[in-house]
Amino acid sequence: MALTPKQEKYVQGLVAGLSQRKAYREAYPNSSSWKDATVDNKASAMLREDEILARYNVLINEYKQQSIWTRERATEELFWLLEKAKQDLGEEGFRQANSAALLNAIKELNEIALVYPLKAKQVEKLQSDMTKGDSQEDKLSQYFDMLGDAIE
Incomplete structure (x- = not known):
């Protein structure tokens, strides 16, 4: 399953060195009004998803x-x-x-x-x-x- 553009942007942000919170906020602009703890939980859960973690590992290995x-x-x-x-x-x-x-x-x-x-x-x-x-x-x-x- 291919990642959505927002999921890809999140993974790209992580590989570029952004924190999970910052990468999530950049990928999902509507999260700007959310509490940091909420964003942290969603970002962490997202990175545990199989497809996202697999894409992250592919990009890290290429780098x-x-x-x-x-x-x-x-x-x-x-x-x-x-x-x-x-x-x-x-x-x-x-x-x-x-x-x-x-x-x-x-x-x-x-x-x-x-x-x-x-x-x-x-x-x-x-x-x-x-x-x-x-x-x-x-x-x-x-x-x-x-x-x-x-x-x-």
């Missing part, structure tokens, strides 16, 4: 798959860029373009790592293992090697 693919693809591309930047650094020496590409790729991988964060001790170790007296080139090489080890 999860899209998120996983995007994260994996982004990580693959960033590792490719890291390898190319590292190769260029070895062949051409340090230039602003290749070092900026390397640093930006590392920064973006760190952002992705927030989804699956490194343990705090690993981050501390990465930072403490970098010798303060080393040149920027040595620090970049050390950081890249340690980051690669920690991610693996």
Whole structure:
């Protein structure tokens, strides 16, 4: 059985991150004068209905798959860029373009790592293992090697 447009709007609201109350009120505008407790009860009962719960689960699973693919693809591309930047650094020496590409790729991988964060001790170790007296080139090489080890 297909959902009504209002039921679909309710489910879409939930998947978008709205609370049950807010999603219900947006899907059913005539509920705006109802007490919060009444809306909460109706919204909760609606989500327990088989067809609505099934649609909700389908949309959540689709969203999860899209998120996983995007994260994996982004990580693959960033590792490719890291390898190319590292190769260029070895062949051409340090230039602003290749070092900026390397640093930006590392920064973006760190952002992705927030989804699956490194343990705090690993981050501390990465930072403490970098010798303060080393040149920027040595620090970049050390950081890249340690980051690669920690991610693996």
